[in-house]
Amino acid sequence: MKATRTRLSGPILIEPAVFADDRGFFFESFRADRYREAGIDAEFVQDNHSRSTRGTIRALHFQHHPGQPKLVRVARGRVWDVVVDIRRRSPTFGEWEPFELDDERHVQLYVPVGFAHGFCVLSGEADFVYKVGSYYDPAVESGIAWDDPALAIPWPVTEPNVSPRDRANPTLNQIRDALPDW
Secondary structure (H helix, E strand, C coil): CCEECCCCCCCCEECCCEEEEEEEEEEECEEEEHHHHHCCCCCCCEEEEEEECEEEEEEEEECCCCCCCEEEEECCEEEEEEEEECCCCCCCCCEEEEEECCCCCCCCCCCCHCEEEEEEEEECEEEEEEEECCCCCCCCCEEECCCCCCCCCCCCCCCCCCCHHHCCCCHHHHHHHHHCCC
16 A cells, blocks of 8 residues: 655545456455554544435534544545644644545545544545544534635535535634644
């Protein structure tokens, strides 16, 4: 596998070695020792799987203390994935970075604690699979407005399908002082 640091300090792109032939393909989607060598030392405790249709935006989610590192990938389809640095003391606080993830290249993205995360479905449907380093806890779940004007994320969809919960999320500036010191 190949691990690549991203522009923002913390996230890591993982390009697995894919072995393909006329029967299909095989790749290791997770191997703790190799991921640890690449700088991913999170202990993953839960796997999640979502299916969404074209134009769906699921964003921008994070968990307060203890935080929730994620290892994300697309098992079927294609998404435009976004991370936002929400570490108040970071020199890149409030900056975001996009990545295209799909079921052809099998690239994974490690999203460390201190980053909000979201994605937009580009294909007809997408199965999004991810490992998390802490259990889901609605008491510490939070989000940022997917359409926060200060972030100005140019989501690649004109009429997004966004949940009522995600439509009600505050802007980053509205929650800045309540963010933990990650």
